[in-house]
Amino acid sequence: MRTVKVGLIGLGTVGSGVVEIFQRHGEDFRRRAGVEVALTRFVDRDPECARRLGLSEASFTEDATELIENPDIDIVIELIGGTGAARELVLAALSAGKSVVTANKALMATHGQEVMEAAASSGVDIAFEASVGGGIPIISPLKHCLVSNEITSVMGIVNGTTNYMLTRMAEDGLDYHSALAEAQNKGFAEADPTADVDGHDAAAKISILASIAFNSRVVMSDVPAEGIRSLTPGDISYAAEMGYAVKLLAIASRTDSGIDIRVHPTMIPMSHPLASVNGVYNAIYVVGDAVGETMFFGEGAGSLPAASAVVGDVIEVARHIRSGCLGLVGCTCNEELPVRDIGDLETAYYLRMLVLDRPGVLASVAKVFGDHGVSLASVIQKTDDAPTAEIVYVTHRATEHAVLAALSEIEVLDVVESIGTMLRVEEF
């Protein structure tokens, strides 16, 4: 049996995990999976990373091009991330006839089509299970096990950082800033948390999932993303009083007028399977016309979980090399479904605002909602001694256009101090 040789670019968090899995189990793969796979060449900008991992000097280079041009290498693992150098390296590796395994969600969510086409024209594999949900198998189940379904929706908690923060805010009443500081202390959030807390990370992931689930390319810039910065522990406890959890959901649904796709904090019933996914865990909930409801749960980040998915892909590609069937499942984006404007979204809304505590205020706010055809399902008013009162409205189903138009009028009413949080309420 020929040994499939693998080169690894990027010895950071996930890269170290890949090295660790090969050190632990490299010898087991023949027995477990029927292939001989060896990790033989390593690239990083920092030679210290290689030393720390106990890699031989001969196996290491700072020059990624050397690895890509090395005729011994069958599979290149790209773990440097981003859409700059990573894109060039991945395209170069594919055009050099090497299969590529990557965890790069930004690349796949932005240049997915280019990368898939490059793999197809070279007759090699591109695999990217680790780009969504860390170690959770989700891309392969969608492309294989669930392929007989028309998938009607895919939605998930796909960002562990924000889910950890929301869990802490819900369980201990922490505010946004304390929750963020705690997540940073524990290593769950970056020094610059923008990509996580503003929903960009989740937007990349849901665009990848939607492209596969609906057979139609969706790119990251198609996805309206709203993060969790404006959420207060008060919002979460109002939601809980009403029987809802607040989660940062990435949602994609197939509708008659195109793909509805978005990322935002969402109120979901406590009884929904996603509501009890807490801490850094991720879960992806998939509904298909035959399978019904399914959910895939696990650790969405971290060195070894993500490396589990990367090495799983490597072994699968190695099986294809062994059996001469590279390119077994290529790009399946064969439709061109439109992406709906989020303004056309129709759902229920939670709206919190601060108003003057004075007669007639509720009536004047309610009139504006009414003028825009937005009807109210419930109102909670909490008055302290202050001259202002906090009011929480939950609307019946309305379009986002109508709700935003109403809010822009309400915002400038004399009696309204400020508009706080707006949350979509999904019953599913």
Added chain:
Amino acid sequence: MRTVKVGLIGLGTVGSGVVEIFQRHGEDFRRRAGVEVALTRFVDRDPECARRLGLSEASFTEDATELIENPDIDIVIELIGGTGAARELVLAALSAGKSVVTANKALMATHGQEVMEAAASSGVDIAFEASVGGGIPIISPLKHCLVSNEITSVMGIVNGTTNYMLTRMAEDGLDYHSALAEAQNKGFAEADPTADVDGHDAAAKISILASIAFNSRVVMSDVPAEGIRSLTPGDISYAAEMGYAVKLLAIASRTDSGIDIRVHPTMIPMSHPLASVNGVYNAIYVVGDAVGETMFFGEGAGSLPAASAVVGDVIEVARHIRSGCLGLVGCTCNEELPVRDIGDLETAYYLRMLVLDRPGVLASVAKVFGDHGVSLASVIQKTDDAPTAEIVYVTHRATEHAVLAALSEIEVLDVVESIGTMLRVEEF
């Protein structure tokens, strides 16, 4: 592109679902999955089934052998179940060079090795995703996505009938017989519920999962199975008072002394992801050394969910036929791990018994436990006006041998009326 032709044996519940999926989506598979697949031939003992499904008379036969010998057929779907005729048909189809897709858990859990070897020697595929967890992708994720892990445990709620009954017992205090009658009325339980309520169905499924997860063949007869017949709503509410749910779990773990595998009602902490899986839903919880905890959730039975898995397998096999890589992943049971005696199990135990309400009784029972090295973590005593008292013990971790030895002495004490339920308590 050549059309892959498929014959279906068995037009019952799952078979009807397969026909329905092909009627709905047969034309989409080329676009979605890059293969042309057609369901062209049907077999059942009852021609009425074919008529009801609108199948042409020309496409139907009562003679399975004719289908198996038909040179046009590439893939045979076996959905008649059991280990008699099904085994013969599957072996005949494989030896005729046809790939086989089956939902037959009894066959795979009993004759898995024979069937896998027959497929390998003919160079064709045998696929059986639907044999465990209905539509939930679990066999493919274990064989592919998670293959880089050493799996340490696989456990699950893999029988929807009993999970529905336990949910009704927990939520509304129904007793076993009322819960069973309700499940039968709703079509969730068979007229003869033995296979479900006595844990045999779950035993077959966990033996299939364990064989794949641990790379070592486990057959159904290796699995000690205990069902839910002796459970009372009282047991479930005692457990809830202590913070536990009661679930019929199928458990398989890799231990230093071999595979620990068993099916029994189990107390698990309410916070465990499996504890909130209710109704007819199934979930399989997998722990791997790299991926950590993962869970796969969905509908474990029913016509369309199981058919989703069957047709998913058919499409995958068709891709292999198209690409000339049948046999891509064959049997991976390359180890021969021993199966541990359940007597060697070490866990905590819940024990409910009826004793005379009389001084000194607790002491004499406690003495027997002590004599066998079983120490008690808690005791709950409930006395009505009756001359008897119900006592619930929870032990610290002890071996099953020791607990059973203690119970056999306790049972014959004068002061003990009867031993009620024994439950294993798992903290995971």
